[in-house]
Amino acid sequence: MSPKKATTGPAMPGAVWLRERPPRRGQHGLTRERIAAEVVSQLDRVGLDGLNLRALAAALDVHATTLYWHVAVRDDLLDLAVDAVFGEMPLPSEPAHDWVDDVRAFMHNLRTALLSHPWSGALASSRPLLGPEALARSEFVYAALTRAGFAGGELTAAAAAVSNLVIGSVAAEASWQHDGEAAARQAVHEHLRVNSHTYPAMAELSPHADDWAAQFAQSVEFLIAGLAVKARP
Amino acid sequence: MSPKKATTGPAMPGAVWLRERPPRRGQHGLTRERIAAEVVSQLDRVGLDGLNLRALAAALDVHATTLYWHVAVRDDLLDLAVDAVFGEMPLPSEPAHDWVDDVRAFMHNLRTALLSHPWSGALASSRPLLGPEALARSEFVYAALTRAGFAGGELTAAAAAVSNLVIGSVAAEASWQHDGEAAARQAVHEHLRVNSHTYPAMAELSPHADDWAAQFAQSVEFLIAGLAVKARP
DNA sequence: ACCTGAACACCGTTCAAGT
DNA sequence: ACCTGAACACCGTTCAAGT
Numbered sequence: 001m002s003p004k005k006a007t008t009g010p011a012m013p014g015a016v017w018l019r020e021r022p023p024r025r026g027q028h029g030l031t032r033e034r035i036a037a038e039v040v041s042q043l044d045r046v047g048l049d050g051l052n053l054r055a056l057a058a059a060l061d062v063h064a065t066t067l068y069w070h071v072a073v074r075d076d077l078l079d080l081a082v083d084a085v086f087g088e089m090p091l092p093s094e095p096a097h098d099w100v101d102d103v104r105a106f107m108h109n110l111r112t113a114l115l116s117h118p119w120s121g122a123l124a125s126s127r128p129l130l131g132p133e134a135l136a137r138s139e140f141v142y143a144a145l146t147r148a149g150f151a152g153g154e155l156t157a158a159a160a161a162v163s164n165l166v167i168g169s170v171a172a173e174a175s176w177q178h179d180g181e182a183a184a185r186q187a188v189h190e191h192l193r194v195n196s197h198t199y200p201a202m203a204e205l206s207p208h209a210d211d212w213a214a215q216f217a218q219s220v221e222f223l224i225a226g227l228a229v230k231a232r233p
Numbered sequence: 234m235s236p237k238k239a240t241t242g243p244a245m246p247g248a249v250w251l252r253e254r255p256p257r258r259g260q261h262g263l264t265r266e267r268i269a270a271e272v273v274s275q276l277d278r279v280g281l282d283g284l285n286l287r288a289l290a291a292a293l294d295v296h297a298t299t300l301y302w303h304v305a306v307r308d309d310l311l312d313l314a315v316d317a318v319f320g321e322m323p324l325p326s327e328p329a330h331d332w333v334d335d336v337r338a339f340m341h342n343l344r345t346a347l348l349s350h351p352w353s354g355a356l357a358s359s360r361p362l363l364g365p366e367a368l369a370r371s372e373f374v375y376a377a378l379t380r381a382g383f384a385g386g387e388l389t390a391a392a393a394a395v396s397n398l399v400i401g402s403v404a405a406e407a408s409w410q411h412d413g414e415a416a417a418r419q420a421v422h423e424h425l426r427v428n429s430h431t432y433p434a435m436a437e438l439s440p441h442a443d444d445w446a447a448q449f450a451q452s453v454e455f456l457i458a459g460l461a462v463k464a465r466p
Numbered sequence: 467a468c469c470t471g472a473a474c475a476c477c478g479t480t481c482a483a484g485t
Numbered sequence: 486a487c488c489t490g491a492a493c494a495c496c497g498t499t500c501a502a503g504t
Contacts, residue, residue: 012413018420028469053497065498066469074497122359125404130421135432142434156438157451160405161398164452168401169393171358180245187251188363199368201375205389218390219397226459261488286478298479299488307478 014128016076017083028062035060035070036080040117043081048119051077078123083131085120089113091136095144099231100224102144107166107220110137114170121171138163149232158227165223173212247361249309250316261295268293268303269313273350276314281352284310311356316364318353322346324369328377332464333457335377340399340453343370347403354404371396382465391460398456406445 025031038059042051053074057064071077089109096102114120129138138159145158176184189205196203258264271292276284286307290297304310322342329335347353362371371392378391409417422438429436 012411012417013408014417015413018417018424024467030468052495054495063470064496065471065500068498069468122355125358125401126355126408128405128408128417135425135435139432139435146434152439153444153447154451157448158455160402160448161452161455164401164405165394165398165456166401168358168397168399168404171401171404172361172393172397175246175359175361178245180248184245184247184251184361191251192368199372201379202368202372206385211386214386215390215393218387219394222391222394222459222463223398223456224459225462226455226457229458229462230455257486263487285476287476296489297477298481298490301479302487 011073013075013126014079014130016071016079017130017132019072028060028066030060030062030066030070032070032080035067035077036084039077039081040084043119044117048122075127079127079131082120082123082127082129083133085113085117085124086129086131086137087133088116089133089137091140095147099144099148100228103141103148103162103224103227104220106137106141106144107162108217110163110166111170111216114167115174118174118177121167121174124167125171145227148227154230158230161223161227165219169216169219173216244306246308246359247312247363249304249312250363250365252305261293261299263293263295263299263303265303265313268300268310269317272310272314273317276352277350281355308360312360312364315353315356315360315362316366318346318350318357319362319364319370320366321349322366322370324373328373328380332377332381333461336374336381336395336460337453337457339370339374339377340395341450343396343399344403344449347400348407351407351410354400354407357400358404378460381460387463391463394456394460398452402449402452406449 038056039051042056042059046052046055053067054064056077057067067077071080089112092102092105096105114124129135141159141162142155145155145162148158150158178184192199192203192205271289272284275289275292279285279288286300287297289310290300300310304313322345325335325338329338347357362368374392374395375388378388378395381391383391411417425432425436425438
């Protein structure tokens with residue numbers, strides 16, 4: 001059983017961060033940080049579906065059931081891992097001269113961090129991001145958008161749009177990253193061409209629209225242009 | 234075992250749609266459509282983690298192993314379910330006068346459809362959307378953005394931005410929809426207030442910024458404004 | 467306070483066999 | 486062509502007990 005009373009149900013996503021205090025280092029020097037790092041490395045190797053408590057515990061030189069002292073449910077491990085990924089994203093010590101540069105850098109840096117751990121996009125999109133590293137990055141965006149002149153509901157909406165566009169884009173991109181990406185892309189393209197009567201606009205797409213980075217950069221500029229229009233100077 | 238040779242590995246997400254031909258109705262009148270409908274209703278009741286092949290099969294008056302004639306792996310069922318949800322989204326028979334109206338309607342309609350099945354946001358963000366219903370909706374957006382003057386890489390980027398912002402937003406919103414949403418929101422707000430030194434901008438947020446619909450509408454307008462700026466008339 | 471060890475319930479998937 | 490039935494391997498989680 002885990003220590004400290006939970007303020008919300010243990011099954012709730014993101015709940016690890018809402019509990020009183022994390023356990024300290026024990027006899028085996030097991031800490032949340034060491035666990036998080038190992039989860040990240042396991043996920044990098046075996047993917048989301050491959051994560052296994054027994055193998056994870058073994059890598060930490062501990063028994064599977066021991067993990068339940070540090071964590072309430074398996075999903076808590078995923079929250080720890082996602083926040084660790086956010087921790088890899090650079091966080092400028094001071095804001096840029098122009099808020100646009102901060103927002104643009106944030107979007108590209110977040111994408112890079114998430115893409116370097118392909119499993120993290122799916123998690124970032126489906127679980128509340130309440131870890132300290134994620135919150136620190138959010139704060140940075142809020143600050144930049146505040147300087148842009150946004151406040152109240154508009155500020156929240158702008159920050160949400162920025163984060164959600166990045167996370168949505170990365171999750172979509174990562175969902176294609178498999179051994180069969182090329183084959184799948186080819187199959188889809190053929191399917192669109194054959195059914196060009198039902199998909200006239202999409203059938204015209206080039207088969208090699210696989211420059212994910214350029215497409216993302218363009219998406220970013222679309223949103224930023226809209227924010228610039230609506231910003232109160 | 235499933236029929237027909239797969240064009241890509243069976244483990245690949247979205248692969249159901251890339252296989253030659255779906256099985257026809259069998260002795261029990263089991264079809265992909267009936268299966269998909271039952272998966273949707275089960276997911277609505279028990280959620281993503283609660284879906285269980287034995288219970289699903291029982292509801293279809295069939296044995297669990299029978300499902301493997303119609304589907305290669307469990308995940309295929311999720312792809313069927315997501316496309317069924319896309320099928321619930323209204324699809325205008327003819328385009329509006331102004332492309333902006335089409336894009337705006339698309340974004341709001343997609344959000345509504347996905348939110349009415351809270352599990353679908355996480356799936357839509359993490360699996361390729363290659364089903365016929367999803368493709369038909371994509372085609373509609375491509376057509377609207379083509380009329381806006383977008384083409385080539387810009388067109389792809391614009392369409393991606395539109396879809397990814399909606400799906401990212403819905404996934405984020407759905408990740409909060411739990412019994413403990415109110416408690417969690419309160420806990421986060423308190424945490425930000427207590428640590429207002431590290432989170433000065435976020436600490437100023439009102440505790441009841443929970444008008445998801447209004448916030449989404451605002452996000453939509455930000456992106457649309459940016460698209461309008463970049464559109465070639 | 468942190469970790470062990472045994473045990474439970476469950477669940478996706480396989481495969482050979484039926485009609 | 487579609488469905489059954491038995492069986493396998495695996496895995497998250499519990500709980501009482503150790504130090």
